[in-house]
Amino acid sequence: MFRYEYYRPATIQEALGLMERFNGDAVYIAGGTDVMVLLRQKKLTPKALISLRNIKELSRKEELIIGAGVTHREIQQDDAIRKRFSALHDAVCRLGSTQIRNVATVGGNICNAAPSADTACPLLVLDAEAVVVGAGGIRRIPLDDFFVAPGKTLLQGGEILKEFTIPGLTANTGSAYIKHTRRAAMDLPIIGIAARVTVNKNDLRCKDTICATSRSSELLTYFADEDLRCEDIRIAMGVVAPRPIRAKAAEAALRGQLISEETVARAAEIAVSESSPRDSVRGEAWYRKEMVKVLVQRAIMKALDRVLRPDEMVYPDRLW
Numbered sequence: 001m002f003r004y005e006y007y008r009p010a011t012i013q014e015a016l017g018l019m020e021r022f023n024g025d026a027v028y029i030a031g032g033t034d035v036m037v038l039l040r041q042k043k044l045t046p047k048a049l050i051s052l053r054n055i056k057e058l059s060r061k062e063e064l065i066i067g068a069g070v071t072h073r074e075i076q077q078d079d080a081i082r083k084r085f086s087a088l089h090d091a092v093c094r095l096g097s098t099q100i101r102n103v104a105t106v107g108g109n110i111c112n113a114a115p116s117a118d119t120a121c122p123l124l125v126l127d128a129e130a131v132v133v134g135a136g137g138i139r140r141i142p143l144d145d146f147f148v149a150p151g152k153t154l155l156q157g158g159e160i161l162k163e164f165t166i167p168g169l170t171a172n173t174g175s176a177y178i179k180h181t182r183r184a185a186m187d188l189p190i191i192g193i194a195a196r197v198t199v200n201k202n203d204l205r206c207k208d209t210i211c212a213t214s215r216s217s218e219l220l221t222y223f224a225d226e227d228l229r230c231e232d233i234r235i236a237m238g239v240v241a242p243r244p245i246r247a248k249a250a251e252a253a254l255r256g257q258l259i260s261e262e263t264v265a266r267a268a269e270i271a272v273s274e275s276s277p278r279d280s281v282r283g284e285a286w287y288r289k290e291m292v293k294v295l296v297q298r299a300i301m302k303a304l305d306r307v308l309r310p311d312e313m314v315y316p317d318r319l320w
């Protein structure tokens with residue numbers, strides 16, 4: 001039987017020291033929901049597992065700082081994240097199951113670097129920065145630079161991901177993540193799309209009951225005379241490339257433009273041209289491209305909806 005040593009350091013420095021002692025032939029383990037699968041499949045055969053669960057520095061959770069060791073469940077239960085960083089909240093609500101969310105961490109999801117990692121696209125559109133600690137000190141890496149290839153990140157030499165910092169968002173900004181799956185639960189995304197939209201006005205709110213009950217796709221008609229423009233936008237796509245990516249050309253096409261069905265549809269078309277999905281058991285490439293077109297539009301509308309209708313009562317899942 002394969003055997004390994006198991007350590008539970010209490011500080012980042014202690015963990016780094018252990019990794020050095022094993023000359024890199026050790027694996028950090030947080031929730032273990034990816035690592036244990038790889039151990040069982042014998043794709044990982046380290047001399048030691050270094051648990052990160054006891055390191056308090058990794059569990060810090062403030063409004064704009066999320067420790068790598070924070071579990072998906074903790075994020076799901078955080079009201080401030082739900083309201084202000086809604087895309088991330090959308091993602092953790094659909095990640096695995098309650099049991100998985102109870103132990104799996106946001107840091108593990110990002111360090112595992114799967115193209116399907118549910119928290120990757122939301123953190124990309126939220127402009128998250130990864131704060132990384134290693135023997136050489138601290139590095140701050142924009143998340144967009146963090147992913148290198150499937151299962152590969154910029155982490156090197158036993159570095160530990162400490163936390164994510166997220167810039168504050170203005171009131172005229174909304175974000176959303178849509179995970180497209182065959183099943184409602186316990187499924188990886190066929191594709192995942194996140195969007196963050198900042199509009200040019202601070203005081204735009206749906207005031208009448210029609211807005212509270214109609215579908216988001218009809219919202220634009222109520223704001224047709226408002227000169228509603230996209231001041232800034234981020235779009236991120238998962239499972240359309242070897243790593244989660246931003247649709248930067250699509251963002252550029254919409255930035256500064258009037259928000260209308262036409263401009264949003266045009267941005268979605270451009271996002272399709274930026275995607276290069278492959279065939280897999282979950283979906284074929286042509287289907288993924290079709291769904292990029294559909295879901296980029298929906299994610300933008302869902303993010304916009306959160307600016308125009310901040311009242312949480314108008315977010316039943318059936319809209320999406």
Ligand SMILES: Cc1cc2nc3c(=O)[nH]c(=O)nc-3n(C[C@H](O)[C@H](O)[C@H](O)COP(=O)(O)OP(=O)(O)OC[C@H]3O[C@@H](n4cnc5c(N)ncnc54)[C@H](O)[C@@H]3O)c2cc1C
Pocket residue numbers: 027028029030031032033034035036037052058068069094095096097100103104105106107108109110111112116117118119155159160161162186187188189
């Ligand atoms: C049944 C099941 C369902 C799942 N469903 C989903 C899903 O719907 N969506 C999804 O995205 N994922 C899913 N996953 C995958 C997994 O749960 C997530 O990727 C999870 O977030 C991993 O976190 P963890 O804490 O368990 O990581 P671990 O397994 O402990 O670690 C994963 C990797 O990250 C490294 N690591 C962890 N923390 C750090 C750190 N702070 N610094 C440096 N390296 C670190 C580890 O060394 C390892 O390489 C599922 C897994 C299972 C078993």
